Every structure is written in C-alpha cells, then in structure tokens.
Amino acid sequence: MKLLSNAPNTGAKLWQKGPIFGGKKLDSLDEAGRKKQAIALAPILRGFCSSKQNMIGHFTDDARVLEFINSNDLDRLAPLGTSCPDHFLRTKISPLVLDLGKDEDLSDVEALKTRLAPAFDAYRAMYTEYYNTCKHDNSPAIRDANPVVILYPGVGMFTFAKDKQTARVAAEFYINAINVMKGSGAISEYTSLPRQKAFNIEYWLLEEAKLQRMPKPKALSGRVALVTGSAGGIGKAIAKKFAEEGACVVLNDMNAERPEGAGEEFKKLFGKDAYTNAILDVTKADQIDSAVAEAILAFGGVDLIVNNAGLSISKTIADHTEKDWDLLYDVLVKGQFMVTQAASNVMKKQDIGGDIINIVSKNALVSGPNNAGYGSAKAAQLHLSRLNAAELGADKIRVNVVNPDAVISDSNIWAGGWAEGRAKAYGITVAELPAYYAKRTLLNEVILPVDIANACFAFAGGLLGKSTGNVLNVDGGVAAAFVR
Structure with missing residues (x-):
C-alpha cells in the first residue's frame, strides 16, 4: 500500500x-x-x-x-x-x-x-x-x-x-x-x-x-440491515424499527413496485441515506447475490439479517400437492439457508460479527391439523437456525429465532388462503380468527407486526450481544409452544 x-x-x-x-x-x-x-x-x-x-x-x-x-x-x-x-x-x-x-x-x-x-x-x-x-x-x-x-x-x-x-x-x-x-x-x-x-x-x-454536543449514537447506528420481504407486513415493521434505531436498511420484495413504495415512506420518515431498494426472491440465488451486492455498494457491507420472507399453505394431507410442498420448502427453508450463506460470507469478510434473526413460527413447535407442509418447514427453519448458530459462533455471528403466532394485521399470509384454511380447521369463520387466536393465549393479546419488530430489536440492539441459538416466542403465551 x-x-x-x-x-x-x-x-x-x-x-x-x-x-x-x-x-x-x-x-x-x-x-x-x-x-x-x-x-x-x-x-x-x-x-x-x-x-x-x-x-x-x-x-x-x-x-x-x-x-x-x-x-x-x-x-x-x-x-x-x-x-x-x-x-x-x-x-x-x-x-x-x-x-x-x-x-x-x-x-x-x-x-x-x-x-x-x-x-x-x-x-x-x-x-x-x-x-x-x-x-x-x-x-x-x-x-x-x-x-x-x-x-x-x-x-x-x-x-x-x-x-x-x-x-x-x-x-x-x-x-x-x-x-x-x-x-x-x-x-x-x-x-x-x-x-x-x-x-x-x-x-x-x-x-x-x-x-x-452531537446526539449520542442510537443502538443500531453503524449497522446495515437486510430484512427479507421488508416492503410490507412484519418485514416492513422490522425494517422501520431498525431504521428508527439508526440502522441503514435494504428494502426488498419479489415485486419491484413494493420496495419503491416502501422507499418513499422511508425517505419521508428517515431521509434518503437510511435505505436502499432491491428486488429479492429468496428462491433465486442470483437475486440474493444482487440484494447483498446492493447493500455493499450502498453501505459498505451487511451485518444484520432477518429472514422474514415467507408464505403459508393450509391443507389436509390428502389435499396437499407436491407443488405446495416444494414451494413451502423452497421459500422457507432453502431461502433462509441461501440468504444466510450469502450474508455470512460478507460478515466473515468484515470480521466484525453480526446478527441473523430468523422469523419462524409457533407452528415449528406445536402440532395442528391441516398443517403438514407449513409446520414441518417451520420446524426445519428452527433447527437450521440452531445448526447455523453452532457453526457461525466462532465468527461472532449470532443466530437467533423469533416465533410469532397469528400476526394478522397487514400480513400477506392472511390475505391469501391461509386464513380460510385455519378457520376451517378450527370450525370458525375468518372474521372470528383474531378473537379466537387472542383468547387461546395466556395473555389474551392480539399480536401485531410491531411486536415482532420489538423482539428482533431485543436480539440485535446490544443488550443480548452474548446470546445465540435462542428462541423468543411472541405469541401471547401458548403453553404448548414453550421451548423449555
């Protein structure tokens, strides 16, 4: 030099x-x-x-x-x-x-x-x-x-x-x-x-x-976050929480129009330097590489990943198709693995540690009807998180899990056929689902996207910097989903 x-x-x-x-x-x-x-x-x-x-x-x-x-x-x-x-x-x-x-x-x-x-x-x-x-x-x-x-x-x-x-x-x-x-x-x-x-x-x-006299740095100042599926729903709530706490964020979605719309909202809230946009289908390795490259060109790297992108299919074993099964596992399991692989390679280059947080589900722990594909894929996500935590700890990369349940507000999952499938499984109407889910919890609470965002920040915000391989349930209290 x-x-x-x-x-x-x-x-x-x-x-x-x-x-x-x-x-x-x-x-x-x-x-x-x-x-x-x-x-x-x-x-x-x-x-x-x-x-x-x-x-x-x-x-x-x-x-x-x-x-x-x-x-x-x-x-x-x-x-x-x-x-x-x-x-x-x-x-x-x-x-x-x-x-x-x-x-x-x-x-x-x-x-x-x-x-x-x-x-x-x-x-x-x-x-x-x-x-x-x-x-x-x-x-x-x-x-x-x-x-x-x-x-x-x-x-x-x-x-x-x-x-x-x-x-x-x-x-x-x-x-x-x-x-x-x-x-x-x-x-x-x-x-x-x-x-x-x-x-x-x-x-x-x-x-x-x-x-x-300048303000003290916020908890996530100097950090770059890529939250998959962050143009709406839970993903956008997480990205917004991270931006509020000082992080630079990469807004992304399969649909090119959604990140642009979210970007306009983030520009008004946080300014043009707080975010960048990317198209990202987590089943496509080239789009994962492009999104990570966008984070690097915009902010120098990436050190906070939230694997949030997902979908749900609720069908009986008899009605489940091979296409349904492959789609669930491609998005939820393979997608989580490939994003983690690409991001951890960058984190190792930086050698300053990092956080990977996987949005899984109560269904990874609790059995239920009409849920063989989704529930087993979520269980695979959960154990993959443990495996990744064990391997990446030497590089100071923490891998943790947030398990939501029944996040209905602003959710693409509930806009599809999942709500009808779950309502049918429980013998109720779709309109009765929010109250049904709240009443079956120990706290009798409706779970919102911001609740999941707060859980992610709990892992990434610094207070749990020595914690990896953990599961944080945000479900209002479902006893059958207790990890220990």
Missing part, C-alpha cells in the same frame, strides 16, 4: 505543467468491472475501518475521482492533503491509496486481508504521530485513527464514517478537494495546509465542543 500521509508536512507547493494531473497513468475498468471490484473489496475495507466502531461505507466512481486516481500525479498530490479546513475536517488530513491492481483477483479473502493490514497499521501509526507531534497541552483526546477516504486506482473511491450521510458528504468534500487541486494547478500552483495549522483546526476546542 502507498501511505499518502508521509509526505513533507511543510505545505509544499507543486506547479502543474502539461496535462491535467500530469496526464493519465492508467485506464479505468468499465463500469461493471468497477462495481465488481468494489463489491469484492468494500466489506474488507469496512472491517478494517471499523476497528473502533462500526462504520458505514460509500462508494463512488465519479468521473472526477477517476481522472484524479488514474493520473501520474496521484502519488505527488494526494500526500499533500487538502488546502481547505472544511475539506479535511470531513476527510481527515489525507487519504489512503490502495496498491492493488484494478483487475486483480480479490477472491482470496484471507490473503487480501494479510496484504492490506500493514497499510492500515501504517495509516493509524501516521495519524497517531501526527497527533502526538502537533498536540497542545489542552488538545482533545485523539480521535479514530482509521482513514476516512480510500482510493483504488482504476476503480473508485471509498469513504467510511459513522453513518451514511457523513460518509457520502465526506466523498463530496474530497471531490471538492480534487477540484481545488485541479483548478489551482491549471492556473498557478497548489498549496496544502501545513500539518500544524491543519491540526489546530481539526482539534480546535470549539470544534470539539460541537462534536460533544
């Missing part, structure tokens, strides 16, 4: 002669190639930048960025740092440039981490030396020494910060810094701030006072 902060700290001057930034040194990959490399690399970079706290990422391959990072003068200009206080307050004193070929094979994750680690160690050491050399007796304590801006020649720029908005704005400020370098070099000379002056601004006591 090239550590761009080891240049002389005297505010050196560069005269630009000839082509912009000394001319082109290399060509960029095409757009698809740039995205492919960014998707492969971003989770690893996010892991390194999250050594103190979870960071959210932003990637851009803006033409102005590519012109700069592909130039002959990159190694001379970037070490000088920025000339404007507003710039480096957002971007740190200088970026880190990756010494990676634009078309390198990035598939060997452990080898890549081994190769990158010395560069991050060196950057942190440089920043610590910068602080120790320039600090005053009353200077605030040193802040996070990880880089904010990371440049990958031929591919693009990554920025990492406490939330998406801050990461995005950091990228915008560094593009402004690039514009200053380009403009000043074209007409005269580029002069950076001397390190001591830069430090005096970065660690200005009034700046520190402003930082101290």
Whole structure:
C-alpha cells in the first residue's frame, strides 16, 4: 500500500505543467468491472475501518475521482492533503491509496486481508504521530485513527464514517478537494495546509465542543440491515424499527413496485441515506447475490439479517400437492439457508460479527391439523437456525429465532388462503380468527407486526450481544409452544 500521509508536512507547493494531473497513468475498468471490484473489496475495507466502531461505507466512481486516481500525479498530490479546513475536517488530513491492481483477483479473502493490514497499521501509526507531534497541552483526546477516504486506482473511491450521510458528504468534500487541486494547478500552483495549522483546526476546542454536543449514537447506528420481504407486513415493521434505531436498511420484495413504495415512506420518515431498494426472491440465488451486492455498494457491507420472507399453505394431507410442498420448502427453508450463506460470507469478510434473526413460527413447535407442509418447514427453519448458530459462533455471528403466532394485521399470509384454511380447521369463520387466536393465549393479546419488530430489536440492539441459538416466542403465551 502507498501511505499518502508521509509526505513533507511543510505545505509544499507543486506547479502543474502539461496535462491535467500530469496526464493519465492508467485506464479505468468499465463500469461493471468497477462495481465488481468494489463489491469484492468494500466489506474488507469496512472491517478494517471499523476497528473502533462500526462504520458505514460509500462508494463512488465519479468521473472526477477517476481522472484524479488514474493520473501520474496521484502519488505527488494526494500526500499533500487538502488546502481547505472544511475539506479535511470531513476527510481527515489525507487519504489512503490502495496498491492493488484494478483487475486483480480479490477472491482470496484471507490473503487480501494479510496484504492490506500493514497499510492500515501504517495509516493509524501516521495519524497517531501526527497527533502526538502537533498536540497542545489542552488538545482533545485523539480521535479514530482509521482513514476516512480510500482510493483504488482504476476503480473508485471509498469513504467510511459513522453513518451514511457523513460518509457520502465526506466523498463530496474530497471531490471538492480534487477540484481545488485541479483548478489551482491549471492556473498557478497548489498549496496544502501545513500539518500544524491543519491540526489546530481539526482539534480546535470549539470544534470539539460541537462534536460533544452531537446526539449520542442510537443502538443500531453503524449497522446495515437486510430484512427479507421488508416492503410490507412484519418485514416492513422490522425494517422501520431498525431504521428508527439508526440502522441503514435494504428494502426488498419479489415485486419491484413494493420496495419503491416502501422507499418513499422511508425517505419521508428517515431521509434518503437510511435505505436502499432491491428486488429479492429468496428462491433465486442470483437475486440474493444482487440484494447483498446492493447493500455493499450502498453501505459498505451487511451485518444484520432477518429472514422474514415467507408464505403459508393450509391443507389436509390428502389435499396437499407436491407443488405446495416444494414451494413451502423452497421459500422457507432453502431461502433462509441461501440468504444466510450469502450474508455470512460478507460478515466473515468484515470480521466484525453480526446478527441473523430468523422469523419462524409457533407452528415449528406445536402440532395442528391441516398443517403438514407449513409446520414441518417451520420446524426445519428452527433447527437450521440452531445448526447455523453452532457453526457461525466462532465468527461472532449470532443466530437467533423469533416465533410469532397469528400476526394478522397487514400480513400477506392472511390475505391469501391461509386464513380460510385455519378457520376451517378450527370450525370458525375468518372474521372470528383474531378473537379466537387472542383468547387461546395466556395473555389474551392480539399480536401485531410491531411486536415482532420489538423482539428482533431485543436480539440485535446490544443488550443480548452474548446470546445465540435462542428462541423468543411472541405469541401471547401458548403453553404448548414453550421451548423449555
């Protein structure tokens, strides 16, 4: 890696002669190639930048960025740092440039981490030396020494910060810094701030006072959540709860129109930086990969998965078809497995742990009529969760289960034939189902989507950070479903 902060700290001057930034040194990959490399690399970079706290990422391959990072003068200009206080307050004193070929094979994750680690160690050491050399007796304590801006020649720029908005704005400020370098070099000379002056601004006591007045991070700040089937019903309630608690969320559904509609609602509630959209059918591996890739490109990775997508079919054994059976197992069991597989691969790249929460059902534990396919698939989901918890614990990835029952409000399941099937099985009408389900519980309560969302937050919010392989029933109290 090239550590761009080891240049002389005297505010050196560069005269630009000839082509912009000394001319082109290399060509960029095409757009698809740039995205492919960014998707492969971003989770690893996010892991390194999250050594103190979870960071959210932003990637851009803006033409102005590519012109700069592909130039002959990159190694001379970037070490000088920025000339404007507003710039480096957002971007740190200088970026880190990756010494990676634009078309390198990035598939060997452990080898890549081994190769990158010395560069991050060196950057942190440089920043610590910068602080120790320039600090005053009353200077605030040193802040996070990880880089904010990371440049990958031929591919693009990554920025990492406490939330998406801050990461995005950091990228915008560094593009402004690039514009200053380009403009000043074209007409005269580029002069950076001397390190001591830069430090005096970065660690200005009034700046520190402003930082101290900022609201404390929410429980899920710095975390990226993908809740399958999150454009409506239980899934949207979970995604909304996570966004309220500071997470960035990936809204998704099989139907392309539903995530867009949910996105408009989330934009009004939480702003444009809180979410992104994806089309996701959990039975299709390519759509799972695309949704995870969307999370990476939008936020740098993913570390909170809720396997919520589902359907229900209530039929007698005689009426159940092979198609019914295959559909239930493809969506509920195989879908949960494939999403967990794809997401845990990213979590391992990041090496900062994670949460996988599986929305199962009371029916995984309780036997009932007209329920052979759905109930057995739910039981398979429950045990698959235990198996995944046992395997992923070494990577600090927690796998837990929430078991709802009879969540009728705003549920696609109840909009189909499930309600009629259950009503028939119990000898009542569909209209009588909510009261029937409530009365059979110990608490005599109707279960709502927000109740399931709160249970998911209980697992993911930090208080149960040492808990995995557990089952939390949210059913109003069904004694036959007690796990122990």
